Amino acid sequence: MSPMKFTRLLAHDKHPLATYFFEAVGAPKGVIVIAPAMAVAQTFYAAFSRYLSTIGYHVWTFDYRGTGESLTGSMRDVEATLTDWCERDYDAIVCSAAALNPQLPCYAIGHSLGGQVTPLLPSRHLLKGLVNIAVGSGAKRHNHPSTRRIAPVLWYVLVPILCRLFGYFPGATIGVIGDIPKHAMLEWRRWCLSPDYILDGEPRARAAYTSAAFRVLALTFADDELLLEAGSRLLHDAYAQSPVDYRLITPAEVDLTRIGHFGFFKPQSEETLWPLVTEWLGTDAAPK
Numbered sequence: 001m002s003p004m005k006f007t008r009l010l011a012h013d014k015h016p017l018a019t020y021f022f023e024a025v026g027a028p029k030g031v032i033v034i035a036p037a038m039a040v041a042q043t044f045y046a047a048f049s050r051y052l053s054t055i056g057y058h059v060w061t062f063d064y065r066g067t068g069e070s071l072t073g074s075m076r077d078v079e080a081t082l083t084d085w086c087e088r089d090y091d092a093i094v095c096s097a098a099a100l101n102p103q104l105p106c107y108a109i110g111h112s113l114g115g116q117v118t119p120l121l122p123s124r125h126l127l128k129g130l131v132n133i134a135v136g137s138g139a140k141r142h143n144h145p146s147t148r149r150i151a152p153v154l155w156y157v158l159v160p161i162l163c164r165l166f167g168y169f170p171g172a173t174i175g176v177i178g179d180i181p182k183h184a185m186l187e188w189r190r191w192c193l194s195p196d197y198i199l200d201g202e203p204r205a206r207a208a209y210t211s212a213a214f215r216v217l218a219l220t221f222a223d224d225e226l227l228l229e230a231g232s233r234l235l236h237d238a239y240a241q242s243p244v245d246y247r248l249i250t251p252a253e254v255d256l257t258r259i260g261h262f263g264f265f266k267p268q269s270e271e272t273l274w275p276l277v278t279e280w281l282g283t284d285a286a287p288k
Helices: 042-054 082-100 145-166 182-192 205-211 229-237 274-282
Strands: 004-010 016-022 030-035 057-062 106-111 127-133 168-170 179-181 215-221 244-249
Touching: 004 042, 004 082, 016 042, 016 082, 030 042, 030 082, 042 057, 042 274, 057 082, 082 106, 082 182, 127 274, 145 168, 145 182, 168 182, 179 182, 215 229, 215 274, 229 244
Parallel strands: 030 057, 030 106, 106 127, 127 215, 215 244
Antiparallel strands: 004 016, 016 057, 168 179
């Protein structure tokens, strides 16, 4: 089993980022960067990363600046935006991973937010393929009904007031999402209050999705407690250059009682869901 090795890589503006590297067992087949969901620490992906390394992939995980192990000091002092996370942090990890093994194909695996922003990467031309896990629109009209009921309170009351009072969004304290730097949260609020989410909320996004050349595997789960399938379809239909292998999966068809927004990355999914990704990677996801 490949141990995870902690290191710090520099973002494009020299900001240090906490990363873990899982070295491939045997002859490496490729390099994978796992981009985390909002307020999810990279350690959440450790079991899946180890699995990928045992079948021949070098795997990199990371925490966005101001979060997880990339946070130094108080979150109230963090100036990070979602744009920083994407263009300075995530992009730098992709560039570093590809540069360290230029002879190997490079892939990204995005969980929720991590998949949403991948088309915006300046280095996206380095990617041979993208695997999206539970990636969809966070717009209110695409929220699960249970989430939709609390969305107005979150976006119009809690976020503006708590960000002003605390200097960041104290989600862990109130049991909503997790702790998020102020500017990143306010930028995400703009996306979520836009009818087509990132495609409207981020000015460059629609064109970026349309022109992205890498192929995409999208695994969407029918019991996702946060996002509706219509929102996942919206984002994946925006890819025009690349074919999307879109799969809607119910827990029963893979002999699980629950998957939801986070269950794919838990060890319960190793025998039934994780091979879907490795089989797709093994088919050579080069653009045609």
